[in-house]
Amino acid sequence: MMKRISTIFRAKANSALDKAEDPRETLDYSYQRQLEMLTKVRRGVADVATSRKRIELQRNQLQSQSDKLTEQAQKAISVGREDLAREALTRKSALTGQIADLDAQHSQLQGEEEKLTLAAQRLQAKVESFRTRKETIKATYTAAEAQTRIGEAFSGISEEMGDVGMAVQRAEDKTQQMQARAGAIDELIASGALDDASSVNRGDDISRELEAMSSQSDVEAELAALKGGSPQAIDAAPETPVIEDTPQEGSPQEKGQQA
Amino acid sequence: MIVRILGEGQLEVADDELETLNKLDRRVEAAVEAEDESAFSTALAALLDGVRRSGAPVPADFLDDSDLILPPSDATIDEVRHLLEGDGLIPG
Numbered sequence: 220m221m222k223r224i225s226t227i228f229r230a231k232a233n234s235a236l237d238k239a240e241d242p243r244e245t246l247d248y249s250y251q252r253q254l255e256m257l258t259k260v261r262r263g264v265a266d267v268a269t270s271r272k273r274i275e276l277q278r279n280q281l282q283s284q285s286d287k288l289t290e291q292a293q294k295a296i297s298v299g300r301e302d303l304a305r306e307a308l309t310r311k312s313a314l315t316g317q318i319a320d321l322d323a324q325h326s327q328l329q330g331e332e333e334k335l336t337l338a339a340q341r342l343q344a345k346v347e348s349f350r351t352r353k354e355t356i357k358a359t360y361t362a363a364e365a366q367t368r369i370g371e372a373f374s375g376i377s378e379e380m381g382d383v384g385m386a387v388q389r390a391e392d393k394t395q396q397m398q399a400r401a402g403a404i405d406e407l408i409a410s411g412a413l414d415d416a417s418s419v420n421r422g423d424d425i426s427r428e429l430e431a432m433s434s435q436s437d438v439e440a441e442l443a444a445l446k447g448g449s450p451q452a453i454d455a456a457p458e459t460p461v462i463e464d465t466p467q468e469g470s471p472q473e474k475g476q477q478a
Numbered sequence: 479m480i481v482r483i484l485g486e487g488q489l490e491v492a493d494d495e496l497e498t499l500n501k502l503d504r505r506v507e508a509a510v511e512a513e514d515e516s517a518f519s520t521a522l523a524a525l526l527d528g529v530r531r532s533g534a535p536v537p538a539d540f541l542d543d544s545d546l547i548l549p550p551s552d553a554t555i556d557e558v559r560h561l562l563e564g565d566g567l568i569p570g
Contacts, residue, residue, distance in 0.1 A: 220503055220504075220506060220507040220510070220558075220562070221499070221503045221506075221525075221546050221547070221548055222546065223562055224547055224548070224549065224558075224561045224562060225544065225545070225546050225547040227561065227562065227563075228484075228547045228561065229543065229547070334485055334486075337486075337487070338485070338487075340538065341487050341538055344537075344538035344539040345538070345539060345540070345541055347539065348539035348540075348541050349541060352541070371542075372541065374542070374543045375540070375541035375542040375543055376541060378482065378543055378544060378547070382482065382484050382485065382487075385484060385485070385550075386484070386485045386550075389485070389550070
């Protein structure tokens with residue numbers, strides 16, 4: 220099987236060469252194509268890096284959401300509301316799955332990025348080596364004599380070009396698939412649905428409920444302090460941890476509900 | 479001989495490794511024919527590992543044909559079929 224693949228790959232790669240009237244012109248033409256390919260593979264590296272960074276950003280957003288749910292669960296437990304804690308942890312576990320998925324995509328993109336970076340380095344070295352040979356051939360041989368030398372110089376580089384071209388294409392395909400999924404997650408984050416994995420549009424109800432309970436317990440604590448006549452306790456009261464209820468970025472819906 | 483693993487580059491492999499590689503290659507081919515994706519990825523990994531283990535990378539500016547060209551490590555059966563049909567290549 221490997222022999223068949225080799226033959227077909229080589230034939231295909233070589234057929235990409237255009238034959239000019241003077242074979243020495245073909246050298247220049249091919250060199251131009253090589254430089255274009257070099258640009259293409261470098262652009263490929265940059266594209267993959269962009270996708271990777273986007274996934275990192277999303278992962279961080281989901282992680283901070285997940286951290287928030289952990290905090291809420293802790294607070295809920297501290298005020299004896301196991302039901303709320305359970306709800307927060309359920310939502311958190313949905314996010315954990317998404318985060319693991321993003322991690323897997325991230326490492327796949329990292330792998331592609333490394334592969335393409337190495338491919339760019341290899342191609343660059345070969346293009347440079349081809350350029351040297353090309354100049355030698357043009358300076359040393361007549362058009363007729365140059366033919367066989369050119370064939371030798373071409374075969375190696377065209378195989379490399381075929382390989383790199385394929386690597387860029389595969390990386391693009393993978394990146395595109397992930398972009399589509401990343402787009403879907405961006406939409407989810409923007410819609411606020413991930414703040415509340417169990418039901419859309421209920422808003423951050425855990426926060427609200429905890430906040431209500433918390434202010435109630437603040438009031439009770441302050442009342443108790445007043446009755447006890449201890450001014451220190453009154454001063455200390457505002458330092459009771461306030462349940463945070465900061466609006467999530469990119470979540471206009473939630474902001475609206477909380478305003 | 480020179481062996482290229484697509485997406486990874488070329489390696490110089492001793493000629494007497496060919497018999498071993500051929501054996502591994504037949505397992506890959508059998509998996510392709512059986513359309514057994516999991517057997518295929520195991521067999522392909524074994525073939526490529528065999529090449530990587532016995533081969534040494536060529537210098538970066540090496541400019542010659544390979545004697546053998548192997549599919550990328552994460553190839554699917556479908557992609558290998560395309561390679562065998564000469565599709566899916568982006569020449570030059």
